[in-house]
Amino acid sequence: MTTIAPIKGMIRKRLTFDLTVALGGGVVAAYAFWYGSHIPRVQQRDAFYAKLNAEKQE
Template identity: 45%
Template sequence: MVQPITGMLRRGLITDLSIAIGLGALMGNAFWYGYHVPRTNARDNYYKKLEEERAARQGN
């Protein structure tokens, strides 16, 4: 006997969306905390060092 198809599309859609949202959030966090935050901190530290050197040269 052939089983009815009803519900399979909805179940598949929910599964696909859950996987897509989960992977998207995972990859977004990997980019943000693995690349963006370290690069931003490195940039900020570089400019802080430049400002400290400039202030030391001016005697402030």
């Protein structure tokens, strides 16, 4: 009777792959949010308040 040989290192390789993909995807998503959404909104807000302050000074 033959038995199936155990697959060694499969779980470790899968865990390493899953962690790498998860952390890499998280970093990419964070950069996309920060530079694609957050920074433009902050610049728009700052421009609004600068304009409001300039109008108030006149």
